[in-house]
Amino acid sequence: MSKTIQITDANFEEAVLKSDLPVLVDFWAAWCGPCKAIAPVLEEMAEELDGQVVIGKLDVDANPSISGEFGVMSIPTLLVFKNGEMVDRHVGTAPKAILTNKLMAHVSA
Numbered sequence: 001m002s003k004t005i006q007i008t009d010a011n012f013e014e015a016v017l018k019s020d021l022p023v024l025v026d027f028w029a030a031w032c033g034p035c036k037a038i039a040p041v042l043e044e045m046a047e048e049l050d051g052q053v054v055i056g057k058l059d060v061d062a063n064p065s066i067s068g069e070f071g072v073m074s075i076p077t078l079l080v081f082k083n084g085e086m087v088d089r090h091v092g093t094a095p096k097a098i099l100t101n102k103l104m105a106h107v108s109a
Contacts, residue, residue, distance in 0.1 A: 005066035007056040009065040015056060019082040022106040023054040024099075027070075027077040029061050034093050035076045043095045045103070052107050082106045 007015050007025055016023045026042055028035035039057075046055040060067040060075055063090035070079060070086065080103060087106055090099070 003050050003055070004043060004055040005054060005064075007050075007058040007066075009063040012058070012066045015054075016081050016107060017069055019053050019054055021052065021079070022080060022082045022103065023056060024103050025079045025081065026055070026057045027067055027075050027079070028057055029075055033084075034074050038076050038093045041099065044094065049100070049103070050077050053103055075098060077090045080106055 005015060016025060024042075024045075026038070027036075028039070030098075042055050042057070049055070053064075058066060060072060072074075074091050076091075076093065078090040078099065079086050088102055090102060
């Protein structure tokens with residue numbers, strides 16, 4: 001079972017902005033090759049970091065409102081939110097270690 005959550009325009013505020021944990025949101029689309037390449041990495045991270053962070057996926061084609069609000073122009077775009085604020089942005093793919101380090105920098109000790 002997947003540890004990532006589905007994020008939509010409708011649940012974004014509750015799932016992301018009101019989360020007690022840092023949230024990484026993967027802005028993706030089914031037709032995007034790099035998005036497909038990074039998906040297994042994000043699944044692994046969600047499993048390994050369960051309870052410390054939330055990793056969610058937002059389909060830009062089905063949820064254009066949030067994508068536009070945060071100026072997502074290229075995918076995959078990974079945004080990190082903490083305490084209701086966007087604290088980090090990464091566009092494109094990256095090795096798991098880099099993504100994990102970026103995310104863990106926002107986890108309270």
